[in-house]
Amino acid sequence: MNLISKPLSLAIVIGAAAIFINMRAAYAAAPAELLSGYTSRSGTLASSARGREFFTSKHGHEWSCASCHGAVPTQSGEHAATGKTILPLAPAVNAERFTDAAKSEKWFRRNCNDVAGRECTAAEKADILAWLLMFKP
Numbered sequence: 001m002n003l004i005s006k007p008l009s010l011a012i013v014i015g016a017a018a019i020f021i022n023m024r025a026a027y028a029a030a031p032a033e034l035l036s037g038y039t040s041r042s043g044t045l046a047s048s049a050r051g052r053e054f055f056t057s058k059h060g061h062e063w064s065c066a067s068c069h070g071a072v073p074t075q076s077g078e079h080a081a082t083g084k085t086i087l088p089l090a091p092a093v094n095a096e097r098f099t100d101a102a103k104s105e106k107w108f109r110r111n112c113n114d115v116a117g118r119e120c121t122a123a124e125k126a127d128i129l130a131w132l133l134m135f136k137p
């Protein structure tokens with residue numbers, strides 16, 4: 001991306017996120033705010049397609065994100081080690097998701113370490129969250 005289009009596209013993303021916040025303020029302000037924070041930190045456009053790809057692929061370790069959460073974020077998953085049910089990650093069907101930034105950060109850190117052996121970047125978190133926010137109830 002060249003020097004002019006990058007800030008411009010970033011502004012478009014932030015603008016879109018702001019509209020999103022207004023539309024969903026009733027129950028999902030926090031996920032959209034979190035997304036816009038990750039997006040501005042990454043300095044690039046979030047891509048839900050990339051988020052889906054990251055979530056459903058392995059990254060050099062035994063598990064993918066989908067190993068525990070399932071590949072369909074509107075459905076519950078099952079912990080790959082303990083077999084415990086994990087409620088859906090999509091905010092559209094689970095209003096508690098991404099409403100507590102500290103909790104989201106804690107699990108991103110822990111789970112990205114399990115799956116990729118490192119923390120996820122702001123861009124990867126933005127991509128994943130953009131994907132999770134695409135789902136409708």
Ligand code: HEC
Binds near residue numbers: 067068089096097114
């Ligand atoms: C070994 C099983 C496992 C794997 C693999 C896993 N998770 Fe999780 N994840 C959990 C558990 C357990 C929780 C906490 C319980 C809950 O929130 O329902 C959780 C919670 C989360 C949360 C918290 C969401 C919120 O409520 O704010 C996020 C974000 C998350 N996971 C993302 C990921 C991502 C991204 C990956 C892949 C890099 C991943 N997880 C891989 C088990 C896993």
